[in-house]
Amino acid sequence: MGLQGTVGFASKILINNSSGILQGVLNLGTSENKLCFDLIEKRLTRPSCKKCIAPHLLQYSNVQGTESFREEIAKFLTEYARAPKALNPEHIVVMNGCCSIFAALSTVLFDPGDGYLIPTPYFGGVNPDMWLYGEVRPVHVPLDSKVSEAESCPFQLTVKKLEAALQNAMEQGIRVRALILINPHNPLGDIYPAHLLKECLDFAHRHKLHVIVDEIYMLSVYDDSTFTSVLSLNPPDPEKIHFMWGFSKDFVMCGMRVAALHTRNEEVRLALNQLASFHSCPGPVQYILSQLIADREWINKTFLPTNRRRLREACHILVDGLTSLGIPVLRSSAGLFVWADFRKFLVTQTFEAEMELWWKFIAEKLYISPGGAFYCCEPGWFRLVFSDSADKIHLDWLGCQSIPSLPRWFDSDIPLPSNSKVTLYRKKPFIEFYCEHSNCRQMLQPIVHNIEVYKQL
Numbered sequence: 001m002g003l004q005g006t007v008g009f010a011s012k013i014l015i016n017n018s019s020g021i022l023q024g025v026l027n028l029g030t031s032e033n034k035l036c037f038d039l040i041e042k043r044l045t046r047p048s049c050k051k052c053i054a055p056h057l058l059q060y061s062n063v064q065g066t067e068s069f070r071e072e073i074a075k076f077l078t079e080y081a082r083a084p085k086a087l088n089p090e091h092i093v094v095m096n097g098c099c100s101i102f103a104a105l106s107t108v109l110f111d112p113g114d115g116y117l118i119p120t121p122y123f124g125g126v127n128p129d130m131w132l133y134g135e136v137r138p139v140h141v142p143l144d145s146k147v148s149e150a151e152s153c154p155f156q157l158t159v160k161k162l163e164a165a166l167q168n169a170m171e172q173g174i175r176v177r178a179l180i181l182i183n184p185h186n187p188l189g190d191i192y193p194a195h196l197l198k199e200c201l202d203f204a205h206r207h208k209l210h211v212i213v214d215e216i217y218m219l220s221v222y223d224d225s226t227f228t229s230v231l232s233l234n235p236p237d238p239e240k241i242h243f244m245w246g247f248s249k250d251f252v253m254c255g256m257r258v259a260a261l262h263t264r265n266e267e268v269r270l271a272l273n274q275l276a277s278f279h280s281c282p283g284p285v286q287y288i289l290s291q292l293i294a295d296r297e298w299i300n301k302t303f304l305p306t307n308r309r310r311l312r313e314a315c316h317i318l319v320d321g322l323t324s325l326g327i328p329v330l331r332s333s334a335g336l337f338v339w340a341d342f343r344k345f346l347v348t349q350t351f352e353a354e355m356e357l358w359w360k361f362i363a364e365k366l367y368i369s370p371g372g373a374f375y376c377c378e379p380g381w382f383r384l385v386f387s388d389s390a391d392k393i394h395l396d397w398l399g400c401q402s403i404p405s406l407p408r409w410f411d412s413d414i415p416l417p418s419n420s421k422v423t424l425y426r427k428k429p430f431i432e433f434y435c436e437h438s439n440c441r442q443m444l445q446p447i448v449h450n451i452e453v454y455k456q457l
C-alpha cells in the first residue's frame with residue numbers, strides 16, 4: 001500500500017462535505033499509532049485467535065500473567081531486546097499497561113515523599129502514575145536545547161547533570177530512590193547511545209539507586225540507528241534494574257491495555273504480584289497476544305518492516321512540511337512524534353506565552369502537545385504526532401490548517417477560553433497542573449470523540 005493510501009494526519013476530523021470546512025480538531029497530540037490497524041486486524045481475525053474463548057481462559061488465572069503468556073513474552077524480549085541470556089518467564093509480571101506498572105512500582109520501590117530522578121522533557125503521564133498511588137515526586141534533570149563543544153546535541157543527557165540534580169535534591173532533603181529513563185525517548189524521539197546508558201547505570205549503582213527503564217517504543221525505531229535495550233547489557237546491579245515494555249505503541253494497540261515488567265528482584269516481584277490482581281489482563285487477551293508475538297514470520301516479514309516504513313514516510317511528510325515553514329524539528333529516530341521548535345512564535349519566552357500559543361492552535365482546530373506538558377524547562381517546544389492514518393485521507397493539512405497562519409498571530413487577538421487557567425500553572429503542584437491539563441483535554445473530548453473520520457477527499 002502506498003503512502004497516499006495509508007498515511008493521513010487527520011485522526012478525527014469532521015468535514016462538512018458541501019463546504020469542505022473543517023469542523024473538528026486535528027489531533028496530532030495523542031501518541032497513538034494508527035498506521036497499521038489493517039495489519040493487526042488481519043492478524044487478530046485469523047481462526048486460531050478464536051480459541052481465546054476456551055474455558056480455562058475465562059476463569060481466574062495467575063495474576064502475574066498466565067504461564068504461557070509470560071513464556072512467550074520472555075522469548076520475545078530475549079530476541080528483540082537482544083538479551084545475552086534467555087530471560088526467565090518467572091521474572092516477568094504482566095499488567096494492564098505501563099502506566100499501571102509505574103503506579104505499582106511507585107508503591108513498592110518508594111516511600112511517600114521519596115523522589116525519582118528523571119530528565120526533562122519527559123512523558124508527563126509518569127507524574128500521576130507515580131503520585132496517585134505512591135505519592136512519589138519527580139526530581140527533574142533539566143535538559144535544554146543549547147549545544148556546546150562538550151554537548152553536540154540539543155537536550156543531551158550527561159552524568160554530570162544527573163549528579164547535579166541528585167545533589168540538589170539531597171540539599172532539599174528529598175530522598176531519591178530511583179532514576180527513570182525512557183528509551184526510545186518520549187517526546188524527543190531519540191535513542192540513548194549504549195555508552196550513555198551504561199554510564200547512567202554506573203551512576204545509579206554508585207548512588208544505590210533503582211533504575212526504571214521504559215522501553216515502550218523499543219520496536220518503533222524507523223531509521224538506521226542502533227537501539228540498545230537495557231536488557232542487552234550487563235548492569236552492575238541487575239537486581240535494581242526494572243524494565244518495562246508494552247503493546248500500546250509497538251503493536252499499535254493502546255486499547256488492549258497490556259504491558260510487561262521484567263525484574264530480577266524477587267522481593268519486588270513478590271510485592272508487585274500482590275498488586276497485580278488490581279491490574280491484571282483478561283485471559284483471552286493474553287492468549288491472543290501470545291499467538292501474535294509467537295508469530296515471528298508475521299512480525300519479521302510483515303508487521304515490523306511495514307510499520308517502520310509507514311512511520312518513516314509519515315515522519316518525513318511532517319518534518320518536510322514543518323521545515324518548509326521554517327519550523328526547526330529535532331532529528332528523531334524512533335517513536336510516533338517529533339519535537340518541534342516554535343520559540344520564534346512566542347510573544348515572550350515564557351510558559352504563559354506557550355499556553356497562549358497552544359490555545360491559538362486549538363482555536364485553529366489543531367491539537368498538539370505543549371512542552372510544558374512534558375516539563376520541558378524551555379518554553380516554545382511542541383510535540384507533534386505523525387503516526388495517524390485515516391484510511392484514504394492524506395489531508396494536506398499544512399496547506400489548509402493553522403500553521404501557515406502562525407505569523408499573523410503576532411497581531412491577532414484570539415481570546416483564551418475563559419476556563420483556561422494558564423497563569424502561573426508551573427508554580428502549582430504538578431497534580432493541579434495535571435488536572436488542568438486533562439481539563440483542557442476533557443474540553444476537547446466532545447469534539448474529538450463525537451466526530452466521524454472522513455474517509456474520502
Ligand SMILES: Cc1ncc(COP(=O)(O)O)c(C=O)c1O
Pocket residue numbers: 031096097098099100123125182186214216246247248254258259
Ligand atoms: C513513554 C511512555 N510510557 C508509557 C506510556 C503509557 O503506556 P500504556 O499504554 O502501556 O499504559 C506512554 C503513552 O503515551 C508513553 O509514551
